[in-house]
Amino acid sequence: MGGTEQEFVKQAFDTNWVAPLGPNVDGFEGDLQHYTGSAHAAALSSGTAGIHLALIMLDVQPGDYVICQSLTFSATANPIAYLGAIPVFIDSEPQTWNMSPTALETALKKLTAKGQKPKAILPVHLYGMPAMMPEIMAIAEKYDVPIVEDAAEALGSEINGRRCGTFGKLSILSFNGNKIITTSGGGALLSDDEAMIQKARFLATQARDPAPHYQHSHIGYNYRMSNVLAGIGRGQMQVLPERISQRRANFDFYNQLLENVQGIRFLPEPQGFFSNRWLTTILVDPNKTGGTTREDIRLALEAQNIESRPLWKPMHLQPVFQHYPYYGGTVAEKLFDNGLCLPSGSNMTDADRQRVARVLRQMF
Numbered sequence: 001m002g003g004t005e006q007e008f009v010k011q012a013f014d015t016n017w018v019a020p021l022g023p024n025v026d027g028f029e030g031d032l033q034h035y036t037g038s039a040h041a042a043a044l045s046s047g048t049a050g051i052h053l054a055l056i057m058l059d060v061q062p063g064d065y066v067i068c069q070s071l072t073f074s075a076t077a078n079p080i081a082y083l084g085a086i087p088v089f090i091d092s093e094p095q096t097w098n099m100s101p102t103a104l105e106t107a108l109k110k111l112t113a114k115g116q117k118p119k120a121i122l123p124v125h126l127y128g129m130p131a132m133m134p135e136i137m138a139i140a141e142k143y144d145v146p147i148v149e150d151a152a153e154a155l156g157s158e159i160n161g162r163r164c165g166t167f168g169k170l171s172i173l174s175f176n177g178n179k180i181i182t183t184s185g186g187g188a189l190l191s192d193d194e195a196m197i198q199k200a201r202f203l204a205t206q207a208r209d210p211a212p213h214y215q216h217s218h219i220g221y222n223y224r225m226s227n228v229l230a231g232i233g234r235g236q237m238q239v240l241p242e243r244i245s246q247r248r249a250n251f252d253f254y255n256q257l258l259e260n261v262q263g264i265r266f267l268p269e270p271q272g273f274f275s276n277r278w279l280t281t282i283l284v285d286p287n288k289t290g291g292t293t294r295e296d297i298r299l300a301l302e303a304q305n306i307e308s309r310p311l312w313k314p315m316h317l318q319p320v321f322q323h324y325p326y327y328g329g330t331v332a333e334k335l336f337d338n339g340l341c342l343p344s345g346s347n348m349t350d351a352d353r354q355r356v357a358r359v360l361r362q363m364f
Helices: 005-014 023-036 047-057 074-082 101-113 133-143 194-204 227-238 240-258 294-302 331-338 350-363
Strands: 040-044 065-069 086-090 120-122 148-150 170-174 187-191 264-266 280-284 339-342
Touching: 005 023, 005 227, 023 040, 023 187, 023 227, 040 047, 040 194, 047 074, 047 120, 047 148, 047 170, 047 187, 047 194, 065 074, 065 101, 074 086, 074 120, 086 101, 101 133, 120 148, 187 194, 227 240, 240 264, 240 280, 240 350, 280 331, 294 339, 294 350, 331 339
Parallel strands: 065 086, 065 120, 148 170
Antiparallel strands: 040 187, 170 187, 264 280, 280 339
């Protein structure tokens, strides 16, 4: 926490605006719009809720096809299944580890030829590194398929000065407890399309029709953020630049520590890209490290009560999704096999970093 969160929360209690909606919700949405440059924002209970509502806005129906990045957390893909639609998973490219434009175009070409034109494309900015959005957007425009941008991990990241969360027809953010800023749980849906955001807000508040009694003409959802949690978000927005600096400092520390170790590779920023470095990640090549693997490093850290994790397991390899279409090669699979997320919290101290460094120095 940054310090001012309690002031906003106290205002909510003092004015009795505790239930969903209220001044903090309006203020938090305004803060997000101002920071990202998006024209409209809806504060929600989670990023997953944002994806679900975005797909509803795009009229995704049972049996429709939705293209989704394979190397991601399951929350990106789950809303496709909520709607009874068919996810089509796309491999990564090695430059950013995100959706491969080449594999994306192959999928669109083949699906369109079969009369299975997708309703949406879901790219993700993994670990805060922006996807190749200029290329992805050009392909999406060519095939006339809207983009739902999963920027859950990328608040503060940019491409040529344009903030992540503004590239999609609809875009989502997450404020889960592990994200670069948090509302303990929460998310947001962003768009320049005012009508879509207004409809999303309507559906997110149980789709209650304007009537003196409770009347519903649509199926609604309980997806709005509470005024209390939005107060936490308002305080967190004030320290977002500091959080980005802290995360990027973690990356610089690890990069300097391991830059001369054969077989350890970091993910550099492409020209014009700026990553919030939400998590610092490495690839480990056992052919160059003398046999040391990603798993050897993870277990050595775990032995010292230090948590690290493999990269996301691709969705097309997950038991629940493995029978769905997949386009691409083995980039995502190799990233999963050899990639590791290092401890990267904003509140890591110098002592914490040195604790991790001692283990890594012993290994290399």
